[in-house]
Amino acid sequence: MQITGEPEVTPTIAGDTIVGTEGKYIYCVADSGETVGLGKIGIDENEVYTIGYRDICAVAHRCPAEPYKSDDPEAIEVWVLRHQQVIDAAWERWGTVLPLAFDTIIAAREGSDAEQNTWNWLREEYQNLKGKIERVRGKAEYGVQVFWEPKLIAQNLSETSPEIRQLEEEISTKSRGLAYMYRQKLEGLLRREMEAEGDSCFKDFYRRIKAQVDDIRVEKTKTRKADQGLQMIMNLSCLVARDKYLELGRVLEEIDKIEGFSIRFTGPWPPYSFVGT
């Protein structure tokens, strides 16, 4: 992005040795032009420091120009937690950050080293990054997952749906062979009723939650072993003003109290889901 009418700013490099094979692991972009070392708080105890351009900076550490990889899930967990801790530290210090995904490493390219490339990136994307910073200023991300107990929901539907009740009554009067066919029909009907119920709950909850947040993303629902018997019917990322999460919590509590439904409420996270394209 071309910035006109601005004096050219020179890169602020803190005593870096320029090595072509060196990369910059980037944790986040922060709302500060400060060029500063944050200590050995990085992945594998790397020294974390900032690369500043005007009033924004990239929070980074020096690393070889290759990705972090491991076959050991525990090692990865440690890295991911450390990635998050560095972002948390920046978040606390400067108030607003744009987090990056794990393992985003800027490489040296065509005669400019990784530090220069990082700085060039900040410069070229400056307006875009500033825009994103403004959009998430004073806000945090919260994860909201809504679960239901399919068995309980199905049971309730069987009791309340006149069609299902009628079918069930008919089954009891049929011969064994016919009863089997009726049961198939009953299962199909129940499945459709569950879908309709799921749709209607989704729309209702979505509307109530959306009213309490600044922005919202609908994520894919997931099945996890740990959720024993519960089924996720909604998975949302919500961007909420820091002082507004209690109101969101109140709405979630209402939903959590409905029989057969439960809520998982996580956060505050840096706004991972609201800084992408």
Next chain:
Amino acid sequence: MEPTREARATLVDLLDRVLDKGLVLYADIIISLAGVPLIGVNLRAALAGMETMLQYGVMTAWDEHIRAWEHENRRQTEFSIAPEEAASEIALSVPGEKEPIRV
């Protein structure tokens, strides 16, 4: 209701975010292999046994996912100015496969 960020209890939520999301850089300045950014790619293989990977099923599925992501990302960065937010896609799965609905 209060949100939680207790490290053990929310690790999966953290992984979902740290491996899949965040600010996107131009693919041509980040380390990549055959045009596929290595953001988390190797890690996905190692994490394949973890619950968070269930959604991807087999390895090829996540590879396609990454490629699709990359493709989409490149397409969008080419136009450079942040496009209007795409319509949110809602994947609601209740028993008996269902087409995602859009709101």
